[in-house]
Amino acid sequence: MGVPRDFAVIGEGSHVLFLRSSGPDDPVNALWAFDTSTGAERVVVDPRELAKDIDGEMPAAERARRERVRESAAGITSYAASNKELKVAFPLGGELFVADLVNETCVTIENSTGAFDPRLSGDGQLVSFVVDNSLRVAPTDGSKPAATLIAEDTAGVSWGSAEFVAAEEMRRNRGHWWDPTSRKLAVARVDLTDVNVWHISAPNEPTDTPRAISYPAAGTNNADVKMYVIDVSDASQVEVDWDRQSYPYLVDVTWGDNEPLTLTVQTRDQRSMKIVEVQADTGETVNVTEIVDPDWVEIVPGTPRRWRDGWLTIQEHGATRALLHNGTPISPPDQWVRSVVDLEENRITYTASEDPTTIELWSYDQDGHKLHSDGDGVTFANGSHSVLITQRSS
Numbered sequence: 057m058g059v060p061r062d063f064a065v066i067g068e069g070s071h072v073l074f075l076r077s078s079g080p081d082d083p084v085n086a087l088w089a090f091d092t093s094t095g096a097e098r099v100v101v102d103p104r105e106l107a108k109d110i111d112g113e114m115p116a117a118e119r120a121r122r123e124r125v126r127e128s129a130a131g132i133t134s135y136a137a138s139n140k141e142l143k144v145a146f147p148l149g150g151e152l153f154v155a156d157l158v159n160e161t162c163v164t165i166e167n168s169t170g171a172f173d174p175r176l177s178g179d180g181q182l183v184s185f186v187v188d189n190s191l192r193v194a195p196t197d198g199s200k201p202a203a204t205l206i207a208e209d210t211a212g213v214s215w216g217s218a219e220f221v222a223a224e225e226m227r228r229n230r231g232h233w234w235d236p237t238s239r240k241l242a243v244a245r246v247d248l249t250d251v252n253v254w255h256i257s258a259p260n261e262p263t264d265t266p267r268a269i270s271y272p273a274a275g276t277n278n279a280d281v282k283m284y285v286i287d288v289s290d291a292s293q294v295e296v297d298w299d300r301q302s303y304p305y306l307v308d309v310t311w312g313d314n315e316p317l318t319l320t321v322q323t324r325d326q327r328s329m330k331i332v333e334v335q336a337d338t339g340e341t342v343n344v345t346e347i348v349d350p351d352w353v354e355i356v357p358g359t360p361r362r363w364r365d366g367w368l369t370i371q372e373h374g375a376t377r378a379l380l381h382n383g384t385p386i387s388p389p390d391q392w393v394r395s396v397v398d399l400e401e402n403r404i405t406y407t408a409s410e411d412p413t414t415i416e417l418w419s420y421d422q423d424g425h426k427l428h429s430d431g432d433g434v435t436f437a438n439g440s441h442s443v444l445i446t447q448r449s450s
Contacts, residue, residue, distance in 0.1 A: 057083055057129070063438050066137045071157065073100070073137055073144060077129065084131035087144060089157055100144065100155055101162055103131040107149035117172045117186065117217060118147065124223060136173075141180025143196055147171045152185055154196045163198030173217065173230055177238035178313075182288065184216070184232055184241060191216035191232060191243060193288055205241070205291055206284075212248040212270070219246045219279040221272060226307050226355055236313045240287050240336065242296075244306065247280040281306045283319065285336045294339045298332050307355055312362075318344075320360060322353065329353045331360050331367065347371060358396030363404065368396060379406055379420070386420055397437045407437055 058079040065072055070092055075085040087101040114122075127133050135146035142157040152168035154176075155161070165171070165183065174185040176196065184193045190207035194200065206215045216232040223229050231244035248270040255266035272278045283296035283306065296319070303321035307329065311317045317334040319341070328348050332341040345360065345367050347353050354377075356370040366382035370393050373380065379387040379396070387393050391408040394415055398405040403421040405428075410416070414433035419426050 057081070060088070061085075061436075062134070063436070064135075064137045065438065066139045067142050067157075068139070071142065073135070075129075075132055075135075077131070083129050085129050085133060087132050087135060087146065087155065100157060101132065101146075101153070103148055106153065106162060107151070113150040113170070115150075115170045115172045115187075121172075121223075121229065136175050136183075138176040138178070138180035138196075140178065141176075143176055143180045145174035145176050145183045145185075145196070147174065147185075152183070152194075152202075154183060154198070156196075163196075165194045165196075165198060166201035168192070168194065168202050173232075175230070175232060175234060177234045178236055179238040182238060184234070184288075186214075186216045186231070189214035189217075191241075193241075205288060206243060206286055206293075208245075210247075210249075212251075214246050214248075216243050217246065218244070219248070219281060220270060221279065222281075222306065226305065227357060228306070228308055233309050233311050233317075235285075235311050235317070235336065236315075239289065240285055242309055242311055242317055242334075242336075243284050243286050244309075245282045245284060247282075249280075250277040251279055252276050278304050278324065280304075283309070283334075285317065285334070285339065294337065296334050296339045296341065298341045303328075303330055310361075315362060318362075322355075326353055327351070329355075329360075345369075356393075356395060358406070361396055361399060363399055364401075368399075368404070370394075370396070379404070379408075387418075388425060391418070395437075405437075407434065 057077045060074040060076045062075045063072055072090040074088050076088050077085050086099050088097055089100050090097045132146050135144050137144050144155045146153055150169055152165040152171035152174055154163055170187045172186045174183050176183050181196060182193055183196050191205045192202040193205045194202035218228050218231045233242045251270040251272050254269045254271045256269055257266045258264050285294045298321060303323055305322040307322050308320040317336050319332050322329045330346045331344050333344050334341050347369060359368055359370045361368045369380050371380055373385055377392050378385040379393045390410055394407040396406045403419055405419045407415050408418050416427060417429040417434050417437050
């Protein structure tokens with residue numbers, strides 16, 4: 057408490073957002089912004105001034121997210137930012153809010169009770185979010201109430217959320233993604249109908265009814281996950297067609313500027329992972345690369361990623377785990393690569409260990425490899441537009 061956390065670089069590198077409480081005895085996080093040109097920081101949103109009940113009625117999905125990440129703070133604990141328009145969306149007290157850093161305003165989105173996992177469109181004009189099993193969309197200026205984009209009246213079916221295995225095991229905590237034009241959304245449809253239900257009791261509250269969790273234990277049915285491209289203007293849908301029988305796990309989704317919608321999918325035995333590109337108008341897919349291991353393909357944060365004329369992957373290579381470009385190692389042989397932090401046209405920023413007890417921040421460009429941390433290690437790294445944010449591990 058009282059320490060900055062959850063950093064995001066926005067505004068083409070002009071601002072850094074972060075969460076922080078007022079001190080070590082205050083559990084309530086406010087949203088702050090740091091101006092990289094002046095070095096000034098300011099409070100963007102103080103939750104105590106915004107909502108009477110900063111806890112409110114917490115959606116089950118948000119409660120599960122907090123349990124998963126061991127979240128014990130109050131106030132603002134997560135947010136989504138629009139890089140270009142300097143807007144931030146966040147749930148608080150059971151409602152959804154959007155703050156505008158330029159106009160210094162903060163509006164409540166009407167019809168957002170129970171909002172979870174907000175995502176801002178690239179142009180900052182719309183915000184999408186999950187309520188129960190449906191996906192809603194609203195203008196970020198608060199001029200209209202949120203409208204349901206897609207929902208289904210079938211028990212066990214949800215739109216726009218990550219299933220349990222994705223969130224718990226694959227580090228994929230989201231289920232909807234905006235396209236670069238801000239006109240379409242890639243949305244996951246999850247059907248838990250055939251997944252076994254487990255009941256989990258709370259040892260500290262023995263009188264509470266056990267919580268029902270759909271959990272695909274080894275050898276039992278998985279969630280049935282599909283992907284659709286949905287036009288936000290008329291809710292028309294196109295289903296994405298990939299080999300779900302062989303590759304049932306949806307590991308990651310990206311839809312960057314001047315890039316096609318791209319899925320990373322994996323076999324259930326986790327020995328093969330494919331990257332497929334999607335034709336958004338038809339749903340047809342093309343396999344572009346595959347990672348295969350006779351034992352196990354590790355899901356590594358930040359990869360696979362496009363870079364220049366090919367793909368960056370992090371894979372076992374000899375006695376280490378290397379950063380590879382089109383299958384060729386570009387990290388030193390004495391590094392164990394942990395993640396890709398940021399990509400620019402001529403530079404890759406990544407984390408790696410030379411000493412297995414310490415993770416350091418590195419970059420690679422035409423001049424070779426450069427160490428950016430001070431040798432004490434980092435616990436967090438984020439970057440964009442040549443602005444790097446790190447937290448030291450000691």
